[in-house]
Amino acid sequence: MTRLIEIRDLSKTYTRGKQKVEVLHHIDLDVGQGDFLALMGPSGSGKTTLLNLIGGLDAPSGGSIDIAGERIDRFSGAQLSKWRAAKVGFVFQFYNLMPTLSAQKNVELPLLLTRLSAAERKKRAAIALQLVGLGDRTTHKPTELSGGQQQRVSIARAIVSDPTLLVCDEPTGDLDRQSAEDVLTLLQVLNREHGKTIVMVTHDPKAASRASHTLHLDKGTLVEQAETIAA
Template sequence: MSNIVEIRNLSKVYERGRQKVEVLHHIDLDIAQGDFLALMGPSGSGKTTLLNLIGGLDSPSQGTLVVDGERIDRLGEGALAKWRSEHVGFVFQFYNLLPMLSAQKNVELPLLLTRLGAAERRRRAAIALQLVGLTDRVSHKPSELSGGQQQRVAIARAIVSDPDLLVCDEPTGDLDRQSAQDVLGLLQMLNREHGKTIIMVTHDPKAAEYATHTLHLDKGTLVESGAAA
């Protein structure tokens, strides 16, 4: 199986005034196409930084970063934004839904960057909402939905453009246990039945059990890798 992510000698340094803080130290990592990877580690270990680099939301200070066949560490800001819109779906802890828009319109948002017509955007959004089990909530606004339903809308938005890769930053961190299990089961279904590669940052060992592999970071260094039960 081919790799969707290939990382070599990756480092990330942030400058705070005159101080330089190295958040990631010389990371080497391969992630196979179709994997479901959980990234774990204490706060400040570099998990979200690594996730943002893989998703093209940030650029490394050093090293090579190949994602879905593209050297994204070489891309300029405009090219990187275009690449993200075509290849990556994002799921965040706090949903990031627009409160004045219906579930349908929120899911359509990534498609506004494409040349698709309004009817095709509606059709694809409806399919994505059906996939996450929210066909009966398409006209509801976020305030009319539970936290778990809002996260399902966010997942539908992430998959509506049919990306190869989903990056999820604490996707269950704001949910009760039952809603969290529902969302994790949905991610697992997208991985197993639809072939989506998923990289998920989580503090929750029970959430990591849904992944096929777990990767541990500590102080910016890869310290352990293994298979989930």
């Protein structure tokens, strides 16, 4: 499998008052193109910090992050912003949808950073919503959708620009079990049938079992790699 993500000696330190807190300690990690990786560990273990570094939402204190041949740890803020818009789709626990916008307009938001015409943005948003099973909900606002449907809208928004990488932070954490299963099945389809590389943070072993493999973090250190069989 071709390597998509190569992380070497990665550290992240935050300053709280006069105290420095090292959240990640010398992480080495490889993720293959087309992989589906679950990151697990107790609260405060550094999972979300690592996810944010992979997604270019934060910068490391030390070490290197190479994604598809690009050293994103060397990027400026403006370069990171442009890279994220083109290469990464984000799925969050609480959806982060604009409440006053329809599902279609929410999905179109990442495309506003491109030079696409309004007609092309609408077309691509419709295709993304169709892909996640919400082709008949394009005009609905978030309050008119269930939690599971809102999360599928957020996934459509994440894939509308055809990113290389999907980063998902507790994507099923606010859902009932059936909605969670539906969202995880959708992520598997995006991974297996559409070739999306996915890195997902989760506390849920059932969610992690849908990934091709699981990595565990504890106190900022990669402590275990356990192979799982995707359901």
